[in-house]
Amino acid sequence: MSSVSFRPQDVPVGSLYDLMSASIAPRPIGFISTLNAEGRGNLAPFSYFIVGGVNPASLCFCPANRSNGEDKDSLRNAEATGEFVANILVRTMAEGMNQTGVDYPSEVDEWPLSGLTAAPSVVVAPPRVLESPVAFECKLHQVVRHGSGPHGTNYVIGEVVYVHVEESLWNDGMIVAAAFRPLGRMGGQEYIDLGGPEIFELARPKR
Numbered sequence: 001m002s003s004v005s006f007r008p009q010d011v012p013v014g015s016l017y018d019l020m021s022a023s024i025a026p027r028p029i030g031f032i033s034t035l036n037a038e039g040r041g042n043l044a045p046f047s048y049f050i051v052g053g054v055n056p057a058s059l060c061f062c063p064a065n066r067s068n069g070e071d072k073d074s075l076r077n078a079e080a081t082g083e084f085v086a087n088i089l090v091r092t093m094a095e096g097m098n099q100t101g102v103d104y105p106s107e108v109d110e111w112p113l114s115g116l117t118a119a120p121s122v123v124v125a126p127p128r129v130l131e132s133p134v135a136f137e138c139k140l141h142q143v144v145r146h147g148s149g150p151h152g153t154n155y156v157i158g159e160v161v162y163v164h165v166e167e168s169l170w171n172d173g174m175i176v177a178a179a180f181r182p183l184g185r186m187g188g189q190e191y192i193d194l195g196g197p198e199i200f201e202l203a204r205p206k207r
């Protein structure tokens with residue numbers, strides 16, 4: 001098999017984004033709820049999102065810098081308050097989630113755009129998404145800035161301090177894994193509904 005081989009810095013960031021998104025797939029999506037320092041809500045999806053381990057329970061989402069080099073609100077808020085909630089998505093939430101994945105100005109609270117329901121968290125101040133079958137309340141462990149300027153890479157690592165699981169998915173102290181089909185992100189505008197499986201597309205709304 002012959003390969004096209006290159007150094008990452010020799011192709012445009014857009015090509016790298018498409019390549020890494022399409023090949024490191026499907027990815028789970030962390031639907032991240034934060035509050036800013038004044039208490040305004042913020043909700044945004046991040047598919048550069050992973051569980052790191054369970055002792056302690058730890059997960060991470062990766063908000064790239066905006067194209068003007070500024071931090072995204074989710075990063076700024078998590079750093080300012082030390083808290084966030086990572087909500088897990090299912091197919092029925094996809095359209096609502098998609099409305100929030102747009103770089104709105106910081107003053108915009110994406111909750112009303114999503115049509116989803118904010119439910120109080122127990123340990124942290126940002127609300128969780130009631131429609132999410134699984135949600136993890138997190139305290140910020142560390143922000144790792146691996147890059148700077150436009151599209152700079154960041155890791156926001158959270159320690160899970162409280163967990164919510166839909167009752168029907170919890171049996172005898174265990175998740176009923178076979179009954180839970182989270183939404184996954186592929187490359188381009190594709191998603192995978194593991195309940196199908198169905199691959200479907202969602203065009204990002206314009207600002």
Ligand SMILES: Cc1cc2nc3c(=O)[nH]c(=O)nc-3n(C[C@H](O)[C@H](O)[C@H](O)COP(=O)(O)O)c2cc1C
Binds near residue numbers: 043044048072074
């Ligand atoms: C499904 C989906 C996944 C996304 N994943 C990421 C991601 O992993 N990293 C990122 O920087 N932006 C990602 N985005 C774009 C952000 O959600 C978008 O920039 C959002 O406006 C950030 O909001 P904030 O500034 O309120 O944090 C994704 C968008 C969608 C729809």
